[in-house]
Amino acid sequence: MTKSSRPQIDAFLPLSPTIFHMLLALGEGERHGHALKCEILRRTGGKRNLGSGALYGSIDKMRSKG
Numbered sequence: 001m002t003k004s005s006r007p008q009i010d011a012f013l014p015l016s017p018t019i020f021h022m023l024l025a026l027g028e029g030e031r032h033g034h035a036l037k038c039e040i041l042r043r044t045g046g047k048r049n050l051g052s053g054a055l056y057g058s059i060d061k062m063r064s065k066g
Contacts, residue, residue, distance in 0.1 A: 011065065016058065018050060018054055018058045021043065022040065024043065025040055025043065036055065
């Protein structure tokens, strides 16, 4: 990694737990909102059950940051 790429990475940190879990789930391929919610629920053993506001708010946040 070059020094010029570091500021771009820093703009995304720290990741919220919701976005972290979303990125892990999306690493396996594209998913629509409900499938993303179900995969996060499965991966966390039911401990992270995202409501619509958290899910779609986080998607909007990720899209706005590119």
